[in-house]
Amino acid sequence: MVTIKASKDLRPISDLKSGGSEIVRQVNQTGRPVVLTRHGRGVAVVLSLEEYEYLSERVENLELQRAVEEAEREIAAGHWVSNEEVRSKIERWADAEEG
Numbered sequence: 001m002v003t004i005k006a007s008k009d010l011r012p013i014s015d016l017k018s019g020g021s022e023i024v025r026q027v028n029q030t031g032r033p034v035v036l037t038r039h040g041r042g043v044a045v046v047l048s049l050e051e052y053e054y055l056s057e058r059v060e061n062l063e064l065q066r067a068v069e070e071a072e073r074e075i076a077a078g079h080w081v082s083n084e085e086v087r088s089k090i091e092r093w094a095d096a097e098e099g
Helices: 016-030 049-076 081-096
Strands: 010-012 034-038 041-046
Touching: 016 034, 016 041, 034 081
Parallel strands: 010 034
Antiparallel strands: 034 041
16 A cells, blocks of 8 residues: 555545545545545545455455464364364254255
8 A cells, every 4th residue: 555645645525525536536646545534634535446455355365364363273272173063063054944
C-alpha cells in the first residue's frame, strides 16, 4: 500500500458531494487512498478497486494462516481427532439434515 500524503490525500467529506468523481480520479491516478474527514477527523477511506481487492485477499490469506497456525498448535498439544471420528461426525450431521 502506498503511503498517504497528508497535504493531498486528506479531504473533507463535503468534497464528496461536489467532487466525488475528482476523488475517484485522484485515487486511481495516484494509487494512494484518500481519507475523508469530518471536523478534522478521519471518517472514511476511498481506495481503488484494485487496492481493495488486494487488501481483501491479504486479509483472507492472513486469516487462513492464523487458522493453520492454531491447528498446528492444537496438534502439537495432542488435541486432534482421527479421520474416522471426523467422517463419523460428518455422516451423523448429514443424516440429521436428511431426517
